[in-house]
Amino acid sequence: xxxxxxxxxxxxxxxxxxxxxxxxxxxxxxxxxxSNIVYSAFLLGLVFISISxxxxxxxxxxxxxxxxxxxxxxxxxxILFGIMLVNxxxxxxxxxxxxxxxxxxxxxxxxxxxxxxxxxLSHPWTISTVPAAGDRAIEVIGQHFxxxxxxxxxxxxxxxxxxxxxxxxxxxxxxxxxxxIPTEEALTLPExxxxxxxxxxxxxx
Amino acid sequence: xxLEYFLILAAALFCIGIYGLVTSxxxxxxxxxxELMLNAxxxxxxxxxxxxxxxxxxxxxxxxxxxxIAAAEAAVGLAIVLSIYRxxxxxxxxxxxLLKW
Numbered sequence: 336x337x338x339x340x341x342x343x344x345x346x347x348x349x350x351x352x353x354x355x356x357x358x359x360x361x362x363x364x365x366x367x368x369x370s371n372i373v374y375s376a377f378l379l380g381l382v383f384i385s386i387s388x389x390x391x392x393x394x395x396x397x398x399x400x401x402x403x404x405x406x407x408x409x410x411x412x413x414i415l416f417g418i419m420l421v422n423x424x425x426x427x428x429x430x431x432x433x434x435x436x437x438x439x440x441x442x443x444x445x446x447x448x449x450x451x452x453x454x455x456l457s458h459p460w461t462i463s464t465v466p467a468a469g470d471r472a473i474e475v476i477g478q479h480f481x482x483x484x485x486x487x488x489x490x491x492x493x494x495x496x497x498x499x500x501x502x503x504x505x506x507x508x509x510x511x512x513x514x515x516i517p518t519e520e521a522l523t524l525p526e527x528x529x530x531x532x533x534x535x536x537x538x539x540x
Numbered sequence: 541x542x543l544e545y546f547l548i549l550a551a552a553l554f555c556i557g558i559y560g561l562v563t564s565x566x567x568x569x570x571x572x573x574x575e576l577m578l579n580a581x582x583x584x585x586x587x588x589x590x591x592x593x594x595x596x597x598x599x600x601x602x603x604x605x606x607x608x609i610a611a612a613e614a615a616v617g618l619a620i621v622l623s624i625y626r627x628x629x630x631x632x633x634x635x636x637x638l639l640k641w
Binding site for chain 2: 352356359360363364366367372375376379382383386389390393394395397398401402405406409410413414416417418420421423425427428430436437440441443444445447448451452455456460461462463465466467468472475476479480484487491494495497498499501502503505506508
């Protein structure tokens with residue numbers, strides 16, 4: 336009974352790993368190869384969500400939640416906003432012999448993948464047999480953050496602050512428009528000019 | 541479920557990311573490829589954390605750091621892209637030769 340349950344659980348894990356990995360690889364290929372960049376951005380969100388599912392398979396619920404929050408909720412939305420801000424339908428000028436570069440890059444990537452897979456498959460990994468942290472993971476991560484990884488943790492917070500300030504300074508317009516906007520117009524929203532309707536006035540009657 | 545499956549999947553994702561990084565013409569797609577590569581590294585770290593170091597999960601700590609750095613990188617990268625777009629009026633990688641010799 337126990338063995339059957341274990342086998343069933345392993346089968347479910349294997350099937351979900353295959354599904355998530357397939358979604359991830361197809362989505363990543365779509366991100367890289369599709370011509371419409373908006374589709375690429377949405378497929379990137381799909382890739383992030385499937386990676387979060389892989390984290391759940393790896394007994395890491397906290398990082399899976401952080402992945403969904405930070406990547407799907409922040410980075411992907413940021414990229415979508417970037418696409419909307421620089422959305423210019425332009426046909427890129429064709430570069431001569433561009434296919435040579437693409438073919439060379441594809442060959443290098445395939446070679447790198449072959450090298451990495453051979454290394455992974457030939458290396459004798461010593462799988463640890465101690466029980467996994469599982470649901471206790473968030474406590475262990477917190478203890479790491481405030482004991483042996485305290486300095487990187489604080490440095491990460493400083494880096495986030497620097498990145499915040501740097502992004503604001505880089506993205507803001509530093510020049511003022513040449514023609515000064517009159518103050519009355521500057522304070523009103525642009526709207527269609529409306530005809531003045533003399534509703535309710537006694538003089539028109 | 542074995543460690544090797546996850547490592548090979550992460551290697552495939554990393555190679556797709558490198559291909560997109562080198563061949564893309566649109567700057568935003570380059571940023572997306574960088575995110576793909578960072579995620580591949582994260583999958584690697586999490587797999588090692590689960591299979592080789594399951595009691596003191598240092599790999600998860602590292603991947604939280606990587607997620608932090610990736611968020612900062614995306615913000616600064618998009619700000620740089622916006623700034624270049626305002627000055628050059630294009631998002632084509634082939635026309636960004638500001639720092640070329």
